[in-house]
Amino acid sequence: MQDFAGKVALVTGAGSGIGRATAELFATRGASVIVSDVAEAGGRETVSLIEAAGGAARFIRCDVADEAQVAALIAEAIEAYGRIDHAVNNAGIDPELTPEPDWSIEKFDRITGINLRGVFLCMREEIAHMQARGGGGTIVNTGSFASYAGVPNKPAYSASKHAVLGLTRSAGLFYARQGIRINAVCPGGVKTAIMADNLGGFDGGEQMVADNHPIGRVADAAEIADAILWLSGAATFVVGHGLLIDGGLAAG
Ligand SMILES: NC(=O)c1ccc[n+]([C@@H]2O[C@H](COP(=O)([O-])OP(=O)(O)OC[C@H]3O[C@@H](n4cnc5c(N)ncnc54)[C@H](O)[C@@H]3O)[C@@H](O)[C@H]2O)c1
Numbered sequence: 001m002q003d004f005a006g007k008v009a010l011v012t013g014a015g016s017g018i019g020r021a022t023a024e025l026f027a028t029r030g031a032s033v034i035v036s037d038v039a040e041a042g043g044r045e046t047v048s049l050i051e052a053a054g055g056a057a058r059f060i061r062c063d064v065a066d067e068a069q070v071a072a073l074i075a076e077a078i079e080a081y082g083r084i085d086h087a088v089n090n091a092g093i094d095p096e097l098t099p100e101p102d103w104s105i106e107k108f109d110r111i112t113g114i115n116l117r118g119v120f121l122c123m124r125e126e127i128a129h130m131q132a133r134g135g136g137g138t139i140v141n142t143g144s145f146a147s148y149a150g151v152p153n154k155p156a157y158s159a160s161k162h163a164v165l166g167l168t169r170s171a172g173l174f175y176a177r178q179g180i181r182i183n184a185v186c187p188g189g190v191k192t193a194i195m196a197d198n199l200g201g202f203d204g205g206e207q208m209v210a211d212n213h214p215i216g217r218v219a220d221a222a223e224i225a226d227a228i229l230w231l232s233g234a235a236t237f238v239v240g241h242g243l244l245i246d247g248g249l250a251a252g
Contacts, residue, residue, distance in 0.1 A: 004030045008082070008086070009033050010088065011035060018224045018225065021224065022088055022090065024046070024049060025229055031086070034077045065121075071125055073122075084130070086138050086140075086232045089139065092114060092194070093111060101155050102156070111157055112160045115161065127171065135179040135180060141164050142164070142187070143185065147161040148250060165184055168182055176239045183239070185245055186244045188219065195209070
């Protein structure tokens with residue numbers, strides 16, 4: 001299936017996990033992909049994987065929390081490929097689980113700086129570009145199950161992901177008439193580096209997270225990438241939506 005042939009997709013946090021799986025899937029389905037990440041090695045590895053599979057990709061380093069770097073990312077992407085049709089604002093962090101909520105302002109600023117400010121900055125540049133082209137395009141943000149639910153010992157993370165849903169809904173409403181469709185994916189547990197970092201050395205941590213999901217396992221990054229591509233392509237009547245992909249968590 002080459003349903004994204006001739007299209008240009010930008011994925012942040014594409015050096016690993018969900019972002020990498022999304023970048024690879026876009027490339028498999030015909031898009032030219034801008035792979036962006038703050039981590040250069042991971043980003044370049046994603047490009048190599050895409051090229052080895054016969055796809056087209058280019059790495060642009062960017063810390064999404066930095067306003068100037070985000071502006072430069074979008075400018076460089078447009079210079080390279082002429083336009084961006086599909087943006088996926090996926091870069092995010094989820095610091096190690098602590099027994100008690102961590103109320104340090106440094107942690108709060110770091111988490112919201114990347115998870116919320118980063119998405120805000122990327123959306124602002126992407127929307128301006130899509131409008132300048134006369135409208136049209138899609139944006140998918142990576143929220144979380146924590147966009148819908150509080151997490152007892154992670155107030156800042158949960159707040160940042162609730163806010164991503166607020167940005168998605170608000171901008172989704174405003175720009176729908178300009179043909180810019182804005183949605184979010186809201187995953188439950190996904191087996192990626194973030195999950196490993198998050199659980200630290202916690203023995204049996206992944207099994208505990210899996211057991212917590214009604215489906216009895218965590219997701220593979222490819223299952224989230226599938227949903228991101230659906231929202232970017234076939235989901236032509238879906239606007240301002242936060243799509244839960246949570247193995248049944250929210251049903252309980
Ligand atoms: N894994 C899960 O269980 C899970 C669940 C719900 C939501 N999410 C969300 O999915 C997204 C992707 O996470 P993942 O699970 O693939 O984890 P991951 O750690 O594998 O990937 C995150 C990527 O973001 C990059 N990144 C971090 N800070 C950045 C910054 N300032 N600028 C640019 N890039 C930066 C990292 O280098 C990394 O490559 C995150 O927004 C995360 O909150 C993950």
